[in-house]
Amino acid sequence: MAKNVTLKINNIPVTVPEGSTILDAARKAHIEIPTLCYLKDVSCVGSCRMCVVEATGARGLVAACVAPVADGMEVRTNTPKCRESRKMTLELLLSKHKKKCLSCERNHNCELQKLSLGYGVDEDRFKGEDFVLPIDDSAPYVVRDNDKCINCMRCVAACRKQNVNAIGPIGRGFNVHVGSAFDMPLFESVCVGCGQCIVACPVGALSERSTVNEVWDALADPVKQVVFFTAPSVRATLGEAFDMPVGTNVEGKMVAAIRRLGPAHVFNMDVTADLTIMEEASELINRIKTEKTMPMFTSCCPAWIKYVEQKYPEYIPNLSTCKSPQAMFGALLKSYWCEKNGINPENLYVVSVIPCTAKKYECHREQLEGDVDAAITTRELARMIKTAGIKFTELPNEEFDNPFATATGGGAIFGATGGVMEAALRTAAHMMDGAFEVLDFPDVRGTNPIKEAVYSVAGKTVRVAVASGLDNAKTILEQLKSGEKQYDFIEIMACPGGCVNGGGQPTLSDSVRNSTELKMARAKALYTSDKHNALRRSSDSPVMDLLYNEYFSFPNSPKSHEILHTSYKEDKRI
């Protein structure tokens, strides 16, 4: 057991495990030390010097995020020396920062702005050499404006943590900037579009490639019928953009707000999460029976798909052929819905609201082109709601539109790591053995990076694994390749914790991110919704009965393969 250490922070005694940093100890004493390059679970390098403090036994100021505590240590976090140093750091950062606060989407939500205000920084004290870098908007999901970058390298750490390493520091001295190898456009690099770099960035240097203007245009077009649908995890995070507590489920207000933007319908993407499960569970059963191309991998995360196509093409046959719930919904609306309602698919404009930047890229995949017209992130939806003057917190709770309103708890938990697996197990086990009634699979829940379980269904042993974060996906793939592990079914989500922690989710302040178990709190909102849903297994959904009776006949039918399934191909990158 780790030994404890007692020290004083601003005269407050605090006891923490040996090996803790001064930043950890200060947090325990309810004292916040400002940070910039530090981000919990992502980056801890002590390079920006914002978190400097005075501590006994140390010569000069020390960076609290990396300095270890010692027994009897006395730390001062707000001495004139600390404050002067932090102020100077901010002035130097601002000397080459493009100050476009008024039009920056991080205005009022920017760590640099917040700290500058707090330290009374004169933004023009130093004037750096003009060094104008081109904006990289080559990718349909991430835009990089390096003139707003403060070189904190949090994005580089986030990308390295994902085991993608698409970006890194380039150049020396004053010319250091972040970019892809050889300064190539991001879209030509190995980037998979997960957007973890965006949510790690403390300023407005990284953002999603916005399609909000196209959506406004479609809403104003008298010929277009605009339909919105929202992904499972958006209801668990949208409230954060309106200062509601992390983990608040705002489904009813979200529907009401979107309705006030003026689309023809607001639908529930949990419905196509259920549809994915119907198709994927039956695909899994077929593979188990025929013992062909096992294990099977889930396919609902486009960043994971891109990762396999680029780095592990030998596993392409193992990917489920099911489209993601987003692409399924788009395809369903442009086929079944248009046919049923006599709508010309060219006049139907489909907007998906997603927690994800990779799903913006997915809309441009040649195999899925035309399914969805615009994919907007939770952040973009929040901006639209604010721009439209809709008083989000005052809205009543409203319901999704039929026939795509009712979904099961299995659809709701798609937004959390392990959710797709649990939903698939509920339905697949019941399809294999009609007497199998288990609905809870706690072994695959929670935020552990890799989870494993073995189940016995209808005389078959089913070995499953769940991983979130591409570094953990790599571990599983390498273990499979070496023969160290064998599984039948594997769920992978690119973002650590799954879509609740996606690259399109609201950007919270460092003080919240560094002190909250975000992934857990957001996922809890989805599991609570599942628990209270009378329907928990996708195959029990009345909407599934309707769709299979009226249109697809049965899961994995020729019709469902034509509309709900897709293909993949190797993508060679350097």
Ligand code: SF4
């Ligand atoms: S989107 Fe993901 S893969 Fe691409 S640079 Fe950002 S963190 Fe790396």
Ligand code: SF4
């Ligand atoms: S883009 Fe953002 S996260 Fe990356 S180095 Fe610049 S300021 Fe830091």
Ligand code: SF4
């Ligand atoms: S885990 Fe979810 S949010 Fe993240 S890239 Fe995959 S689908 Fe998008």
